Amino acid sequence: MSDKGHIELERQIDSIIVGVRHRRDLGDISALMRSIEEVGLLQPITVTPDGVLVCGLRRLEAMRRLGRRTLNVWVRSGISDRLSHLLAQQDENEQRKPLSPVETARLYEEIKILEKEDSERRQAATRFGSIGNDGGANGGSESLPPHGKTNSIAAHIVTGSDASQRLDRINWIRSVAEDESLGTSVREFAANMLTEIDNDAPVAPAYKRVKAAVELASSPPPPSQDEEDEVARLAAEALKRVQEEENAKRLRALRSKTKRAPKHHSPRSFVLMWSELEGWTALYDIGELAAALKDEDWARFERVVAETIELRDRLREARTAAASA
Structure with missing residues (x-):
């Protein structure tokens, strides 16, 4: 026996209470009736301990039309008294305190759980078959409603209409x-x-x-001004490191390329370049340069000047040696 319920054999069909809020449009149940005739009722209907129908109106009606007097039922325990009363209600105009929207949504959620359990039992029985206590097959199958249809059925039972979206939203707010x-x-x-x-x-x-x-x-809360300043500082430092690494990488690549395959320009190119540079130092304002040059710009300038001085010294030595020869 499950803590949620148990199977009861040979329940009288006429003893099962069907409330007015169950859907009345059962559709075509002829295929279901043929299935039950061939292999029996695959999955018992679900009732409360007091015999009130919870799930399985189509199966119940198919058994009644086939002239059956009894059927197996799944007696589901743990159903709230308010839901049992609602399911058993025979007169929609019955004098009672009306349910509040939040109470209605709670009962809707309860019905959805019961419908989901019933659907899962039917799916398992359809897939693997089910052997009853009498040793016979409980076969027969009923098409399983999609999730949205299950919600619609549950909403119709509780409210008499398809108010599933409204009830789902109330339950979400409650959660x-x-x-x-x-x-x-x-x-x-x-x-x-x-x-x-x-x-x-x-x-x-x-x-x-x-x-x-x-x-x-x-x-997340918006950052404070101090946090924004710190992020900006860290970003600037990171950018500077990236730029320095890129510059160093380009220099290493240039030096490596020079060592691997030196390609010298002609002496005429040298003469022309220095002819064009003659007097270039007078073209710039020292104060303006000092204020405008970034650290990496100054480092590049000093590197080029050092390379130029080194070339001058080597060229001077070579010219002196050539003159002495």
């Missing part, structure tokens, strides 16, 4: 109000929205407000 991982202010805001919904406020605006509150609470 936010009960979520201990969220901040107190967000939970209290969600609880206040539920109170307003119970007082006939529209659900859609409340849902959007709570959703916005949750998204805002989950977003």
Whole structure:
């Protein structure tokens, strides 16, 4: 026996209570009737301990039309009294305190769980078959409703119409109000929205407000000015390091290329270049240069000057040696 329920054999069909809120458009159940005639009822219907139908109206009606008097049922325990009363309700105008929107959403969620259990049992029985206590096959199958259809069935049972989206939104707001991982202010805001919904406020605006509150609470706070300054400083240092590394990489590549395959320009090119550079130092303002040059610019200038002086000294020695020869 399961802690959720148990199989009961040979329950009288006429003893099962079907409330008015169950869907009445059963569709074509002839294929289901043929399946039951051939291999029996594959999956028992679900009832409350008091015999109120929860799931399986099509299976119940197919068995009744086949002239059967009894059938196996799954007796589901743990169903709330409010839901049992709603399922058993025979008169829609019965005098009772009407359910609030939040209460209705809770019962809708309960019905969805029961419908999901029933669907999973049918799916397992269809896939593997099911052997009853009498040793015979409980065969026969009924098409399994998609998730959206299950929600629609549950909403129709509870409200008499397909209000699944509205009820799902109310239950989501309730989940936010009960979520201990969220901040107190967000939970209290969600609880206040539920109170307003119970007082006939529209659900859609409340849902959007709570959703916005949750998204805002989950977003990181904007950085302070000190944090922004620190990020900017670190970014500038990182950029400088990257530029220095790139410059060093280019220099190494240039030196490596020069060592591997030196390609000298002609003496005429040398003469022309220095003819063009003659007097170039008078073209610039020292103060303006000092203020404008970056560290990497100055490092490049000093490197070129050092290379030029080195070339001058080597060239002077070579010319002196050539004159002495």
